[in-house]
Amino acid sequence: MLTAVLAVAVLALLPAATGSTGCSDSALATGGCGVANDGTTLTITGTQERPGTSTDDSTSDRGDADPPADPSRRTPSDLCSPLGSRVGNCATAPVLPTVGVVPSITISDLEQFAPQAITTAAEPGDIGIAGMQTNFIAVAAEQTRTGTILGVPITVRFTPVAYDYRYGDGSTATLDAAGQTWAMLDQAQFTPTPTSHTYRNRGTFLADVDVRYTAEVDLGSGWFPIDGQLTTDGPAREIHILEARTALVAHTCLEHPAAAGC
Structure with missing residues (x-):
């Protein structure tokens, strides 16, 4: 001074x-x-x-030379960080990292996209024989739906993972197979399959199957899974169980249609 x-x-x-x-x-x-x-x-x-x-x-500073320039001194633009600066004279606008915004989605939020419920079928022709195997089939496959959640476009992919059968006689079973016909399995009728069930008594029973799905969603940046499972409640179907009686005959009904029991 x-x-x-x-x-x-x-x-x-x-x-x-x-x-x-x-x-x-x-x-x-x-x-x-x-x-x-x-x-x-x-x-x-x-x-x-x-x-x-x-x-x-x-102390007089008259005649003193100016101090050397500080080599570490930075220009205003050097003081700008990728997230901005308080200097106020950054050469460029702050560059912010791009982060995908994912709304909080639960499995219950996806009920509006749920696949159509599956109706089970039993062979042969929804008719079975008491004491013998009745084969059940539930055709379910991976499905993709689109829509919006909270105004955000979304794609939902459902994958069947389990089948909860109620046979109508008090018996239930949880299976991981959709079921196939005897012909597709190359098996004879009334033989056991992964989805077959044996009724012990004659009568009409209401059988149904609930299909459980896992879900994944895509908001435009790839698939990510959603915790839990979504279950569709299948409608009931009448299964008629008959009682079989055997008798020794000399000819089949094809040979003698008018024979007893034909």
């Missing part, structure tokens, strides 16, 4: 100041302002900061 003292002798005797004297423009420019008047001498003092000068008034 450099302090300059200017003493001005006046030829005429000036009266002493009775109050504070205002600063001139030149005094304000120096960064300080002081005026003293003892009646014979008017003294004006001021201070001015110069780069590279010492703040110690006892």
Whole structure:
């Protein structure tokens, strides 16, 4: 900090100041302002900061060379981070990382996209024989639905993973197979299959199957799974179970249609 003292002798005797004297423009420019008047001498003092000068008034910096430039000093644009800067003069706008916004989705939110319920069928022709195998079939496959959730476009993919059978006689079974016909399995009628059931008594029974699905959703950035399973409740279907009686005959009904029991 450099302090300059200017003493001005006046030829005429000036009266002493009775109050504070205002600063001139030149005094304000120096960064300080002081005026003293003892009646014979008017003294004006001021201070001015110069780069590279010492703040110690006892040491003169006149003739000293400016300090070397700081090699680590950075330009305003260097002070801008990828997430912005408080400097206020970044050369470019802040660059924010792109993060996908995924709404919170639960399995219950996907009920509006649920696959159509499956109606089971039994062979042969929804008719069975008491004490023998009745083969059940439930045709379910992977399904994809589209729509919106909370205004966000979404694609939902359902995959069947389990089949809950109720046979109508009090028996139930949870299977991981959809079921196939005897012909597809290359098996004879009334033989056991992964989805067959044996009724012990004759009668009409209401059988149904509930299909359980896992779900995945795609919001435009790939598939991700949803916790839990969605179950569709299948409608009931009448299964008629007959009682079979055997008798020894000499000819079949094809050979003698009018024979007893034909």
